[in-house]
Amino acid sequence: MIHSDDFIPFALTLVLGAFGAFLAAALGLPAPFLIGPAIFVTLGSLFGRRLLVPVGVRNGCFVVVGMSMGAGVTPEVMAAAAAWPASFVMVLVTSAILLFSAQALLRRVFHYDRMTALLAACPGHLSYVMSLAADTRGDVASIGVIQSVRVLALTLLVPLIVELSGASGEGVIILPQAMGLLPLAVITVLAVLCGLIFLKLRVPAALLVGGMAVSILAHLSGLVSGTIPQWLQIPVYVLLGSMIGTRFSGVSLADLKNAFVAGMTVTVVVGLISAITAAGISHLLDVPLGAALIAFAPGGLETMAAMAVIMHADPAYVGTHHILRLLFLSVLMPFMLSRFRSL
Secondary structure (H helix, E strand, O other), X not given: OOOHHHHHHHHHHXXXXXXXXXXXXXXXXXXXXXXXXXXXXXXXXXXXXXXXXXXXHHHHHHHHHHHHHHHXXXXXXXXXXXXXXHHHHHHHHHHHHHHHHHHHHHHHOOOOOHHHHHHHHOOOOHHHHHHHHOOOOOOHHHXXXXXXXXXXXXXXXXXXXXXXXXXXXXXXXXXXXXXXXXXXXXXXXXXXXXXXXXXXXXOOOHHHHHHHHHHHHHHHOOOOOOEOOXXXXXXXXXXXXXXXXXXXXXXXXHHXXXXXXXXXXHHXXXXXXXXXXXXXXXXXXXXXXXXXXXXXXXXXXXXXXXXXXXXXXXXXXXXXXXXXXXXXXXXXXXXXXXXXXXX
């Protein structure tokens, strides 16, 4: 349910997001249904408008993104996964390098305290990081801005880099036709139930993982074939792009200035490290470059998962890498915070 006080801000968010998606598509931008809404809703937020995507709507989007990812996991895809273990190891190593490099940069160049720098440097898991930040002495506002800048910048830049590098997988992965309404309804119900179970088990990105798990099992077993219909996917992507923009709602331009510079600097550094690693993995393991770039980009799981589908990258490869990164960070971050508290 949408609270009455949230109806107008949500409606305005939808209008801005829809207009941004339409304009980005008309201009031929890559991943227009993510990029356009992210840009326009961010601008609206920075001009002081209260914009939001209700939690229930957001959670529904995560379920659909997970289902979209799972629809691309076929027996043929799984048979090609023999080379992935080395790539999985590298995503863990890279995550640690990104975390400690960004933390050092924020402390030595921008003079943030140790706790703020660590939380702001975390390469992903934004909602988890912000919940951790609320229980620390860190600068929560700066952490939120730096993290949001990273997510927004990567949402805008990754598809452009994939497109300009010629690494788009269009024509490589042929998605089946859309599934019928009955199987779509059944797996949606099962995906929600699975996601709620994962929530109780405190699984990272529980609703997305639940949707992906149910969809993968349904497709691998042969009980369901086909992808999520475009009439459902496109609105979900618009809402996800809009949600990224709403993270800047309530942030003044004055508060944004220093943290924005820090956030952009960190994004450039971690983006370069990730891109170099992705290029190496692509070369050594014969993974398509587009899939590797999206899989190693330290952006939001839900956004990168949606981007994998939009850019025709292997959704199983991308999704498993981002989920593994979040699981790793879920263990590493509390350990690092407890160490800092004891110093």
